[in-house]
Amino acid sequence: MGGDMADSAASRGIDAARLVRPGIGEDIHRLAAELYPICRSITGDGVRQSLDILDRHLALERTEVPTGTEVLDWTIPREWNIRDAYVKASDGRRVIDFERSNLSVLSYSIPVRAHMRLAELRPHLFSLPDEPDRIPYRTSYYAERWGFCLAHRDLEAMADDDYEVVIDSELKDGALTWGEHVHRGASADEVLLSAHICHPSLANDNCSGLAVLALLGAALSGVATRFTYRFLFAPGTIGAIAWLAANEARACRIKHGLVVSCLGDSAAPTYKRSRRGNAVVDRAMAHIVATSGPGGRTIAFSPYGYDERQYGSPGFDLPVGLLQRSPFGEFREYHTSADDLDFIRPEHLAHSFGLVASLIEIVENDGLFINLAPKGEPQLGRRGLYTLIGGDKGAPARQMAMLWVLNQSDGSHSLLDIAERSQLSFSAILAAARTLEEAGLLAPARAQDRPQA
Numbered sequence: 001m002g003g004d005m006a007d008s009a010a011s012r013g014i015d016a017a018r019l020v021r022p023g024i025g026e027d028i029h030r031l032a033a034e035l036y037p038i039c040r041s042i043t044g045d046g047v048r049q050s051l052d053i054l055d056r057h058l059a060l061e062r063t064e065v066p067t068g069t070e071v072l073d074w075t076i077p078r079e080w081n082i083r084d085a086y087v088k089a090s091d092g093r094r095v096i097d098f099e100r101s102n103l104s105v106l107s108y109s110i111p112v113r114a115h116m117r118l119a120e121l122r123p124h125l126f127s128l129p130d131e132p133d134r135i136p137y138r139t140s141y142y143a144e145r146w147g148f149c150l151a152h153r154d155l156e157a158m159a160d161d162d163y164e165v166v167i168d169s170e171l172k173d174g175a176l177t178w179g180e181h182v183h184r185g186a187s188a189d190e191v192l193l194s195a196h197i198c199h200p201s202l203a204n205d206n207c208s209g210l211a212v213l214a215l216l217g218a219a220l221s222g223v224a225t226r227f228t229y230r231f232l233f234a235p236g237t238i239g240a241i242a243w244l245a246a247n248e249a250r251a252c253r254i255k256h257g258l259v260v261s262c263l264g265d266s267a268a269p270t271y272k273r274s275r276r277g278n279a280v281v282d283r284a285m286a287h288i289v290a291t292s293g294p295g296g297r298t299i300a301f302s303p304y305g306y307d308e309r310q311y312g313s314p315g316f317d318l319p320v321g322l323l324q325r326s327p328f329g330e331f332r333e334y335h336t337s338a339d340d341l342d343f344i345r346p347e348h349l350a351h352s353f354g355l356v357a358s359l360i361e362i363v364e365n366d367g368l369f370i371n372l373a374p375k376g377e378p379q380l381g382r383r384g385l386y387t388l389i390g391g392d393k394g395a396p397a398r399q400m401a402m403l404w405v406l407n408q409s410d411g412s413h414s415l416l417d418i419a420e421r422s423q424l425s426f427s428a429i430l431a432a433a434r435t436l437e438e439a440g441l442l443a444p445a446r447a448q449d450r451p452q453a
Contacts (some may be wrong), residue, residue, distance in 0.1 A: 002205040014364035016357040016427060019219045025350030028215055031057065032207035032264070032349070033341050039102040040206070042141055042198045042235040043079040043176045050197055051179040054210060054233060058217040060179035063246065074238055077141065079174025080108050085122070087148060088164040095158060096148045102200040103337050105167060106147035107139040113168040118160045119285035127152035128336065135337035138203060141238075144171075151337075176242055178234035181217050185225035191363060192320060193217075193229065193258035193356065194307055202339045205328065208264035212353050219357075225362050227255070240307035244316060256281040256363050257320030259308045263352035264344025265325045265333075268295030272322040275301050275312030279319030283416060284362040284426075288355055291425045299327075323355060362426050366372035366416045368445035369409040369433060378406065381440045400424065401432035409433075411445040 034053055048127045051060055069076045085098035098104050106126065124147040128136050132152035140147070146167055178197070193216070195209035210233060217231045236242050244251060257274075258281060269292060271285040277300070289296035301321075303309050305328065311320035325348060326334075333339040360436050371378075371426035386399060403417075404422040415433060419426040436442035 011087075014223065014225060014361055015430075016361040017356045018027060019216065019357040019360070020350065020354045021219070024215065024353055025346030025348075028208075028211045028349040029264075029344065029346045030354060031211040031214060032203055032344060033151070034111040035210055036201050036203055036209045036341055037102075039200045040198055041080050041107045041139075041200070042238055043077065043421075044081045044082075046200070047177045047197055047235065050210070051177065051233065054214045055178065057214045058179050058181045058231065060233070062177060062179050063176035063243075064177050065242050065246070066175050071238070071242040074241050076176045076238070076242065078171045079176075080169065082109075085109070085148070085167040085169070086164075088166075089159070090162050094409060095154065095163075096150050096410055101135055101337055103135045103137050104149055104367055105169075106145065106149065107137075107200070108141050108171075109146035109167045109169055110144050110433045111169050112146045112165055114165050115162055116165060117162060118158055121163055121165060124148060124410075125155055126399065127151060131332065131338075134333075137335040138201070142295075154251070176235060176239060178232065178239050178243060179393055180233065181231040183217065183225065183229040183231075184222050185228040187226055187230060188253055189255045190228045190230050190253045191253045191360070192232060192311070192318070194232040194234070194240070194257065194259045194311070195261065196306060196322070197233045198235035199335075202335065203341050204262045204264050204326075204339050204345045206261070207326065207336060207350060208262065208344050208352070209260040212260060212263050212349060212356065216353060219453060220360075225360075228253075229360075230254075236307060237310065240310040244309060244310060251316055251318060254311075254318050254320070256284075256359075257287070257311060257318055258356065258359060259306050259311070259320060259322045260324075260352075260356065261306055261322070262324040262326055262331075264349045265331065266345065266348055267326040267331070268293065268297070270296070270324050270327050270354055271298045272305065272308065272324070272327075273298065273301045274308065274319045274321045275314075275317060276319050277301060279321075280363070280366075280416075281319050281321050281359070283420065284359055285321055285323065285355075287416065287420055287426060288362070289356045289439060291419075291423070292351070292355060292358075323352070324430070325352065358426065361430070362416055365426075365430050366414050368411055368414055369405070369442050370411050371406050371409040372441055372443055374410065377403070378441055383441070385435065385439060397424070397428065398432065398435075401428040402436055405429060405432045405436055406441065409442060
């Protein structure tokens with residue numbers, strides 16, 4: 001990639017446009033809506049139910065890691081499941097009700113059955129005074145606590161009453177679960193595409209990434225690829241760490257990787273670089289984001305965020321970046337009940353799907369080529385490569401792409417190099433390379449064609 005000799009440009013069949021079929025945004029939203037009601041956490045039946053749904057679109061192999069298993073510096077916790085939870089006033093009204101919103105319970109709450117006055121209950125209630133109509137999402141994975149989350153307006157409306165408090169949950173020895181799908185390519189070298197599967201009803205910060213990757217994996221089915229593609233759906237942090245512990249010996253096969261989340265809102269895309277900072281995936285995604293429309297940005301790596309920080313920990317240092325639209329923590333709906341199905345839209349999900357498809361297009365098609373008529377600009381008109389009939393608005397851009405490819409194809413500049421320098425989309429550069437190859441003006445570089453230092 002980026003320095004390899006190329007196969008024939010015409011022989012490669014992975015185009016982003018081929019993967020992004022009509023209606024894909026609506027299909028992604030529909031799948032996200034099916035996942036949305038499930039109460040997921042870092043372990044438990046909610047994860048398994050979600051994998052059941054994804055498995056209908058993409059055949060998954062599941063792994064269960066038992067409670068107490070040591071995974072690198074961590075230990076798999078007890079499994080958590082919940083059946084019901086509520087706070088009931090003395091008149092019988094459920095003033096907090098898990099059945100209305102699964103965000104209402106502090107995730108991993110221990111079981112509770114008690115009666116208490118508001119003053120005793122109050123330290124266990126979490127709200128957002130600055131967002132009084134929204135329920136926050138809170139967790140307590142590794143400390144035995146219990147609690148409820150509610151809109152601040154509802155908290156202020158609670159009277160000094162005798163409340164029945166019930167959390168019908170269970171913490172037991174069980175397992176942590178992840179699912180993965182492997183699309184085998186010609187090479188054992190892998191592209192890792194990863195989404196976390198541990199949040200309850202949060203549409204953007206969970207369901208969007210799961211749905212995009214599942215349908216992208218389905219779109220790759222039956223398509224011949226150079227790389228092997230691994231689609232991983234694992235609980236955040238502990239799931240990625242457990243996966244790395246189980247795959248430590250073969251993690252070096254991962255040559256490119258991307259964590260995805262928050263893919264359905266209206267913001268322009270944001271790419272966060274891998275720990276390496278200038279890996280091929282960093283260059284490719286920075287280019288994709290820059291050429292995908294106005295407002296896209298690329299930000300530096302930091303050791304905080306999603307699972308890119310686990311894959312990029314120094315003992316692994318895998319080239320894995322993070323793709324989002326609105327970055328985590330930077331949109332008002334983040335980790336609240338406002339991150340609902342109305343917050344994510346099919347058109348934005350389809351656009352995000354296309355961004356990941358564009359990464360696949362680049363890693364599959366990049367390579368070095370040689371201009372077969374390098375002395376002076378070859379006459380394109382007599383080869384039918386200039387549009388002779390006026391009115392074709394796309395002709396100037398196609399012609400410019402061909403000129404860039406011809407000028408830079410000396411065996412030392414890859415197609416991605418050319419796309420970056422020209423600031424034209426990789427798709428346009430690839431299309432130009434294919435056209436020039438078919439016209440006999442371009443050929444894959446061989447080792448002997450490379451310029452000597």
